[in-house]
Amino acid sequence: MHNALMQKLVQALIDGDQAMAVTQTHQLQAAGLARETIITDGIESAMTQLDARCTVEQFNLLEIMLAGRAVMSAMKVLYPGDAAMFPSQGTIILASLEGDVHDLGKNILKMVLTAKGYRVVDCGKDCPVDRLIATARQEAPLAVGISGLITTVIPQIRQVRTKMHALGLTQIKVMAGGAALKQATAASLQVDFIGETAFDCLHYVETLSGS
Amino acid sequence: MNSLKRIHAALHFQPHDRVPVIAQVFGHAAMLAGVDLKTYVQDGAVLAACQRDALAYYDYDAVFALMDTSVETEAVGSVLDYRTNAYPTVQAYVFAKHDDLAQLHLPDPQCDGRMPELLKAIRILRHAVGNEVLVVGCVLGPMTLVCQLMGLQEALYLAIDAPDQFIQLLDFATRVIIRFGVAQLEAGAHLPIIFDPASCPEVIPVAFFRELILPRLKTICSTFTQAGAICNWLHIAGRTTPILPFYPEAGVAIANFDFSVDPASAMQALPQTCLDGNLKPFAFVDASPAFIADEAQRLLQCFAQRGGFILSSGCEIPPEARPENITALVQAVRS
Numbered sequence: 167m168h169n170a171l172m173q174k175l176v177q178a179l180i181d182g183d184q185a186m187a188v189t190q191t192h193q194l195q196a197a198g199l200a201r202e203t204i205i206t207d208g209i210e211s212a213m214t215q216l217d218a219r220c221t222v223e224q225f226n227l228l229e230i231m232l233a234g235r236a237v238m239s240a241m242k243v244l245y246p247g248d249a250a251m252f253p254s255q256g257t258i259i260l261a262s263l264e265g266d267v268h269d270l271g272k273n274i275l276k277m278v279l280t281a282k283g284y285r286v287v288d289c290g291k292d293c294p295v296d297r298l299i300a301t302a303r304q305e306a307p308l309a310v311g312i313s314g315l316i317t318t319v320i321p322q323i324r325q326v327r328t329k330m331h332a333l334g335l336t337q338i339k340v341m342a343g344g345a346a347l348k349q350a351t352a353a354s355l356q357v358d359f360i361g362e363t364a365f366d367c368l369h370y371v372e373t374l375s376g377s
Numbered sequence: 378m379n380s381l382k383r384i385h386a387a388l389h390f391q392p393h394d395r396v397p398v399i400a401q402v403f404g405h406a407a408m409l410a411g412v413d414l415k416t417y418v419q420d421g422a423v424l425a426a427c428q429r430d431a432l433a434y435y436d437y438d439a440v441f442a443l444m445d446t447s448v449e450t451e452a453v454g455s456v457l458d459y460r461t462n463a464y465p466t467v468q469a470y471v472f473a474k475h476d477d478l479a480q481l482h483l484p485d486p487q488c489d490g491r492m493p494e495l496l497k498a499i500r501i502l503r504h505a506v507g508n509e510v511l512v513v514g515c516v517l518g519p520m521t522l523v524c525q526l527m528g529l530q531e532a533l534y535l536a537i538d539a540p541d542q543f544i545q546l547l548d549f550a551t552r553v554i555i556r557f558g559v560a561q562l563e564a565g566a567h568l569p570i571i572f573d574p575a576s577c578p579e580v581i582p583v584a585f586f587r588e589l590i591l592p593r594l595k596t597i598c599s600t601f602t603q604a605g606a607i608c609n610w611l612h613i614a615g616r617t618t619p620i621l622p623f624y625p626e627a628g629v630a631i632a633n634f635d636f637s638v639d640p641a642s643a644m645q646a647l648p649q650t651c652l653d654g655n656l657k658p659f660a661f662v663d664a665s666p667a668f669i670a671d672e673a674q675r676l677l678q679c680f681a682q683r684g685g686f687i688l689s690s691g692c693e694i695p696p697e698a699r700p701e702n703i704t705a706l707v708q709a710v711r712s
Contacts, residue, residue: 182537227580228533235534267458267466270529317659317695318463345615349636349659 168197172207175240179212182232184239191243201244205283209237213281217365227274230364234277241280254285256375257307261289261298262344263319271344272313275364282368284308284375295322299329302338308374309339311367312357314347323347324356339374341367380438380510381567388608388630388651390685396677398688398710399439399511399653400703404464404696406431414462414696418444421497428498429505434700435707438687439511442498442566444491449517449553450525452490454482462696472527474535478545481526483552486560496564503565511568513610514561518573519593520581522550529575536585544589551593558597559604568606571597577615586620591627598628610653614692621646635691640679652680653687656706661690661698666705673709 171194178186194204216233220226258279260272269291276286287305289298302310310330312323327340342352343361352360361367378386378394386393402409406427407417417424421442428440445464451457454471472481486492495514503512517525523546524532536543558569575581576590598609608630613620616637624632624647632650634643636657643652656672673688680686688710694703 226578226582228536228582228585231530231533232537265460265463273530316464317662318697320662346659349657350663354663 168194168199171197172199172204172211175204175208176212176215179209179233179236179240180215182229182236184232184236187236187240188243191240195243204240204244209240209281210283212237213278217368220363220365227270230274230278231270234274234281237281238277255283255377256371257285257287257305258309258311258371259287259289259298259301259305259307260311260313261293262291262313262315263298263322264292264294265322266314266316266319267291268315268344269313271315271364272311275311275313275343275367278364278368279371282372282377284371295325295329298326299333299335302330302335303333307338309341309358309371312340312342312344312347314342314344317346317349319346320350320355327356327358339370341370343367379508381508384438384511384687385607387685387687390649390651390683392684396680396686396688396710397438398707400435400437400706401441401658401690401693402428402431402435402437402703403441403443403693404445405694405698405703408462408696408698409434409700414464415459418465419459419491419494421494421499422501424494425498425501425505428502432506432510435703437707439513440502440506441513441515441570442495442502442561443513443515443570444495446517446521446525446572448491448495448515449484449522449550449557452484452486452492452557453526453553455526467525467528470525470527470531472546474527474531474539474542478542478549481549483549483556486557492557492560496560499561499564499566503567512566514558514564514566514569516554516558516561516569516571516597517550518571518576518590518611518613519547519550519554519597520586520590521573521575522554523547524575526550529580532575533581536581536589547589547593551596554597555600558601558606562601562604562606566606568608568610569601570610570612572612574612574614576613576620577617578619579615583619587623591623594627594629602628612692618642618646625650631687633689633691637691640676644680644683649685651685651687653689655691656689658690658692658694661694661702661706664702666699666701669702669705670709670712673706674712677709 175190340357341359359370383397410427456469457465458468610631611629612633614635634654
């Protein structure tokens with residue numbers, strides 16, 4: 167019975183059916199399953215299947231957004247009003263840099279990372295490099311992720327790793343993604359990784375956390 | 378053969394003296410002239426002067442009366458944030474999920490927002506170049522305008538959560554586009570390019586495009602044709618290969634294809650449609666003129682047998698592009 171309920175949750179998450187995902191999560195809780203089990207067998211299973219479907223050729227923002235919203239709603243059922251209780255495999259800081267007010271890509275990556283158990287510190291959009299680095303000093307993340315839709319933020323991106331290294335933050339990796347940034351190479355942006363999709367960035371983060 | 382005749386020949390797969398070249402120079406024209414982008418996008422006379430200067434400097438085949446992607450939404454009522462040397466962005470969207478659509482204001486291009494300035498730019502440019510060079514106006518496509526009215530994320534959620542309201546908003550956007558585009562044609566544009574990046578299959582599924590966007594593009598294109606557009610030019614950036622076959626049904630005669638679309642796939646999908654593309658936009662910032670020249674030659678060779686091609690970038694050439702790279706693009710068709 168638990169299996170059938172769990173499969174319904176997985177399917178609801180893959181379909182991006184927010185209402186059904188919430189209902190199934192409640193039912194699994196009512197059936198006595200621990201929230202850790204619901205995350206492992208339900209949410210992470212759905213994310214794995216979504217990841218497999220989400221190739222560069224088939225990537226579709228609408229479907230991934232709906233799935234992400236359903237995942238976050240299920241997580242809120244499991245951890246009502248207390249994001250700090252989410253299990254954490256490490257911290258990631260995300261931002262869109264000053265002058266770039268587009269944050270959809272960043273928000274999608276946030277959903278994907280959160281659903282896979284990472285603690286995300288979101289510096290928001292239009293974020294000055296110095297504020298991003300100050301946050302990195304404070305949070306000691308595995309990586310800093312920068313989303314960029316416009317090429318004019320590139321000079322700022324090139325400063326990030328250099329400035330962090332100057333402060334001794336050499337262990338923190340810098341990853342980038344977004345329509346403008348994925349046209350460039352990691353070397354030219356002076357970052358450690360460029361992701362085509364949110365799942366590319368997740369895979370990179372998993373190599374850092376050893377997941 | 379002048380630019381307009383050259384483009385006409387490319388449109389109809391007829392012989393021409395050389396392949397037309399249209400660098401997608403929008404805000405870069407301001408940078409080239411040393412003008413603040415913030416001024417460029419608000420003053421039609423300044424925009425027209427910068428475009429004329431850029432045309433004189435590069436000698437390509439079209440000028441663009443194009444400000445940014447927020448002109449329509451501002452005219453409807455969204456509040457924009459203008460910053461030095463940047464395109465404006467929406468600070469407060471005019472529409473939210475539970476708002477009453479009937480309250481939305483259908484803008485008058487003669488008096489609302491920056492629309493009159495854009496019409497002024499068109500009049501100046503057309504007066505200056507007549508029928509020698511293509512004068513391109515600009516409207517957003519229906520999906521992109523809906524996203525600009527309420528935000529991309531909210532628009533996508535609305536499509537699923539309240540499809541009837543989404544469709545009504547799509548229809549409102551179509552009315553805005555038609556009114557603005559027809560005004561541009563009346564002001565002298567040879568055509569308004571239709572920008573609809575939010576219709577890319579990377580954003581919405583192909584079936585969504587086919588069922589909801591395509592019929593509205595069809596209406597827009599047929600209305601523009603009746604209003605005197607020399608043809609319809611659709612610009613959807615990104616991996617558009619799955620939706621390219623729908624373009625002829627919409628009435629599209631020039632199809633932009635981005636750097637992520639293989640030229641052979643584009644030719645296969647659209648055997649009788651003029652294609653424009655597809656150099657990587659960022660290459661104009663970080664690559665060398667030799668690289669641009671090589672890439673341009675590769676494209677020219679791809680299309681040499683077929684014809685029906687306009688050499689261009691896959692999307693806007695970034696404002697901060699190196700001028701020598703744009704020169705290399707333009708020179709490629711003359712070498």
